[in-house]
Amino acid sequence: MNLAAHAPILAIVVPLLGAFALPLWAKLHKLLRDLWLVLVAAGTAALTVLVAVQVYTAGIQVYTLGAAWPRDAVAPGGFPIRIVLAVDALSAFMGLIAALVAVVGFVYAWRYLAEDEGKTLALTLGTLLWAGMLGMAFTGDLFNLFVFFEVTSIAACGLIGYRTWSSRGPEAAFKTMVMYTVGGLFVLLAIALLYGEYGALNLAHLARLIQGTTVDRIALGLLLGGLLMKAGAVPLHMWAPDAYGEAPAQAVILLVANTQISLYALFRVLFTLYGGLADPAIGWLVVALGTLTLLVAALMAVVQMDLGRLVAFGAVSQIGYMLLGVGVGLTVIAARPAYGLVAIQGGIFHMLNDAVAIGLLFLAVGAVEKAAGNRNLGNLGGLGHDLKWTAGFFLLGSLALAGIPPLNGFASKLMIYQSSFLLSPILSALAILASILLLAVFVKAFQGAFLGPKLSRPEPVPVPMLVAMGVLALGILALGLFPNLVVRYLVMPAADALWKGRDLYLRAVLGR
């Protein structure tokens, strides 16, 4: 078997089947389950990296299920009717983010989750969520996108309601499930409208056919509504603090990556599917929602006393920066391509920076909860005496998230500030204000939880949890010190794929 040619589908199948096999291994022995998970996680991460290397070196990878040869998406004289995976630089970039977050999450979960609290279930759902995210990132088929949207929704809701022994987890899961279901129905209805009009589901084929009719625009509205909800844009974000606050820490970082994958799907719809009908009004809508998101979430974080909810609002505010960057790009790219591209690069770069920084913060909160037994800032204090590494990681994550140089958040935020200044200085001012608010919030949280006299004797944080946090901390430093390398080799091709690469994407799938 030619592994390289089949890597895109294997990257989805391995975690998908691996997830369902996990409980079976657990029935035999917990050690076998852990070994299986290591195998599945290592295999999936390696396949994702292999796909990314192929995409970044050889161009878009197309894989057609059921065809005689995977690259034959279209039969001679026909159009694509089979399920097609189409992986360009942006899809590969999202796959790498998902792989990083999932591997770190599983290392952390090894000692974070207790066996008698349903560890096997959490690991199974985590692996399933990873498979769904890769499916959403790699698919070139609109209906397939909806299927993986649902796979991620089901797995995410299971993880949010994981702590069944408290009422808050299942309540948060129920609210998220309602929102995901309504949003998913919007997406499904949009796909049905497009299928009814054009008789096709392939994304590239539809992108070539779409003419901007009223039905097309209604479908676009429905897709925007569903995907903005899942990305957690204000005012559709309200499920997110509930969900992030209640899910176990290793699952929360997967949920954050899941919102980013939804954002990716939104960008794919706007740039690839509807790219031929580029509309500044829609760009302004994305900009407005992005600005609202970063500001409202930062303000809400100011008054939070629960460390988990505080970081959750911080996570929502970061979605605003990504929306702002890409929204500015969408608005100005036709008139000022150079600045538009920088804005899109800033938005995409911020996805990686956010995954690393907010991931580290959520893992640190999980460590605090496990060590001290609670997350209430009113009761915490002096943890830095005993949890020195965790305190350092929390501080590093906080400064990175607030965009303090030379850490990673600064570089991407600077790109967003400067490019949004071109559209309106008010946007830059509001984005900087939100960063200042976040800095104040996280300094307050750090002081409250880690500084001051010793108030209690926390349990030591297990080494695997520290290792997982250490990996993300190193990521923050590396991305912060060498942003030019990351932008040149990873972000720039991803941004180009979104804007300039539309024709390449269509040609790669349709062959003409």
Add this chain to the structure above:
Amino acid sequence: MTLLTGHGFWNPLLWLAAAAGVTVLALVVWARGRRDYTRGTDGELPFLSGEKMEGAHVGGGHLYWGFVEGLRPYVERLRLFHTGLVNDYVGWLVVILAVVFLIVLVGG
């Protein structure tokens, strides 16, 4: 090592060099301080608004109190929207969908 950011550039190594320079300057100023400082006296105790009790902790709810109170009127308005009721969550989804439709159908 330089990242172009549209209007300007960002080089973290230059920033680190500048930060190292400022740190050296601060150390020089510190080294020129008083030599007759005595350790272990009352001067080392923290002063928390007249609070003399040892072990007093400024908790998370008290730090930046004035800053948070100043923002509270705005935040309280936002808090009214965060009811925790799933009906309201779906309601906002409908509202946003209406706005999106308005933009893609009328504005587009």
